[in-house]
Amino acid sequence: MQPSHHRCETVVIGAGLAGISTALELLEQGRQVLLLDALPRSQCGGQANDAFGGMLLCGTPEQRRNKVQDSPELLLVDWLRVAAFDADDHWGRRWAEHYAERNKADVYDWLRQRGVSFFPAVQWVERGNFGDGNALPRYHVAWGCGRGVAQTLVRRLFEHAGLSCLFEHRVLGLEMRNGAVVGCHGRSGAGDFRIEAEHVVVCSGGINGDLARVRVHWDPLYGPYPENILNGTDPRADGALHAQVQAAGGQVVKLGRMWNYAAGIAHPEPQYPQHGLSLIPSRSALWLDASGQRIGPQPLVGGFDTHDQCKRIGHLPGQYGWQLLNWRIAIKELAISGTDSNPHFRDRKLLPLLWQLATGNRELVRWMVERCPDVLAADTLAQLAEKMVALTADGRLDPDLLGATLARYDAGIRRGPALYNDEQLRRLQQLRQWRGDRVRTCAPRPILAAGSGPLIAIRTRLISRKSMGGMLTDLHSRVLDAHGEPLPGLYAAGEAAGFGGGGISGIRSLEGTFLSNCILNGRRAAQAIAGHA
Ligand SMILES: Cc1cc2nc3c(=O)[nH]c(=O)nc-3n(C[C@H](O)[C@H](O)[C@H](O)COP(=O)(O)OP(=O)(O)OC[C@H]3O[C@@H](n4cnc5c(N)ncnc54)[C@H](O)[C@@H]3O)c2cc1C
Structure with a gap:
């Protein structure tokens, strides 16, 4: 023909x-x-x-x-x-x-x-x-x-x-x-x-x-x-x-x-191999390595330097991290990049959007906890650690280290703003000065504080996005x-x-x-x- x-x-x-x-x-x-x-x-x-x-x-x-x-x-x-x-x-x-x-x-x-x-x-x-x-x-x-x-x-x-x-x-x-x-x-x-x-x-x-091309052109940086x-x-x-x-x-x-992101999670209903969602990571979450230790010495805080985040996650053992937070933080701070993950923006619904910004996005977090395999929730830290161990099955998580990391961070918060001596807390204070960020950044409270809802751990890894x-x-x-x-x-x-x-x-x-x-x-x-x- x-x-x-x-x-x-x-x-x-x-x-x-x-x-x-x-x-x-x-x-x-x-x-x-x-x-x-x-x-x-x-x-x-x-x-x-x-x-x-x-x-x-x-x-x-x-x-x-x-x-x-x-x-x-x-x-x-x-x-x-x-x-x-x-x-x-x-x-x-x-x-x-x-x-x-x-x-x-x-x-x-x-x-x-x-x-x-x-x-x-x-x-x-x-x-x-x-x-x-x-x-x-x-x-x-x-x-x-x-x-x-x-x-x-x-x-x-x-x-x-x-x-x-x-x-x-x-x-x-x-x-x-x-x-x-x-x-x-x-x-x-x-x-x-x-x-x-x-x-x-x-x-x-x-x-x-x-991803075959991404691999060929991958920068070892x-x-x-x-x-x-x-x-x-x-x-x-x-x-x-x-x-x-x-x-x-x-x-x-x-x-x-490439402009990739560091807070990828597996899509619960993948349409193609390795299909992921890119989280807009929570700023108040502790970002930990596979062992449960805080990524540092400078803490990893979402939204400041994506390039640096990708470098740091890419060099971690196992090339993944954990965001550790609680329900109170999650509903205010978590979001997923994209049109369909932001229906009020997509459908131009101002009042529901303002209400959601004021009271939190419970629907999204509930969906993530129920459906996304990388998002785990539990009432106690011991139960959460068990789920983290089971998800990765790589023997890297040390539950005692996880507990000590969290206890140290929470103790710093309990001392009060006048004595904050932690780079992440300083950044949270700065973020809350700008109105656009204040609505999406919690006032610091201990992650293990009573009444903050279940604890949540999210396994994050690199996700490919833009050339x-x-x-x-x-x-x-x-x-x-x-x-x-x-x-x-x-x-x-x-x-x-x-x-x-x-x-x-x-x-x-x-x-x-x-x-x-x-x-x-x-x-x-x-x-x-x-x-x-
Ligand atoms: C979930 C998500 C969120 C994003 N959020 C943002 C954001 O907030 N801000 C931002 O700036 N960017 C964002 N981006 C990136 C941005 O969407 C893309 O970089 C941009 O849309 C690319 O547009 P493009 O027209 O260059 O290419 P594409 O949108 O990729 O269009 C290329 C078109 O070419 C067609 N095509 C390809 N090969 C052939 C061929 N051989 N023959 C015929 N047709 C062909 C394809 O079918 C496609 O329709 C996001 C991307 C994603 C996936």
């Missing part, structure tokens, strides 16, 4: 947030687009449909209403310090500068004009262990979560007559002529297809859903590749097109840079060849491009830099194609 043949001005491969943003910008500029995805139309939006929807933004009205005075200059200083770019990260750094300068106008305003709004309280994530992360609160949660953002844009997309779509079409390779990319080919349920296009934009996502790693990304985000871009002469760089390296692109999202020259006809955006320049975040992110850069990358590709760059 002859392959079906299509001709178009621009083909966008991948209908995730990067692809949608590229296509929408082109359509709004009056151009024709063919949008293509391996998945059915119902899954248009890609991983953004699962994302929590947090975006790092600066200079917004939400920040001003929260009395946060931010600026592109301040953001860039933080970004450059955290990213720790290498000398050869020229384009990653250029994209970072561009993002700092343009995020308000080209992401925030653009989204607002298209019907996306943000939760009024700005969160302060990734402050850094030594005040060396975000100097200010910048994490804006999209009202409706990642899915709300994606579906708002998808609705706009389908209003345009200039859009053609091919869903359930998997691209297998790029078409080349005289050194230029002139289309792509692949397979669908109906047979093989070939597409001729003047411009090809690759928005096929990252590699982190494919995080310890040996963990055999117990969980997968927090759809396995269809397999990075297969990275090799095709390389075969066409495009550079793919720094795939060892921070990828196709090397310039500020027009053009893919660059081995000489650093644009490969004619080829563009890349979103996670496929390491969110710009093959690595806009360097070795670590300020968090929430992913969705927003899908939009910026995609819009830049479209503007270059439309001649408005």
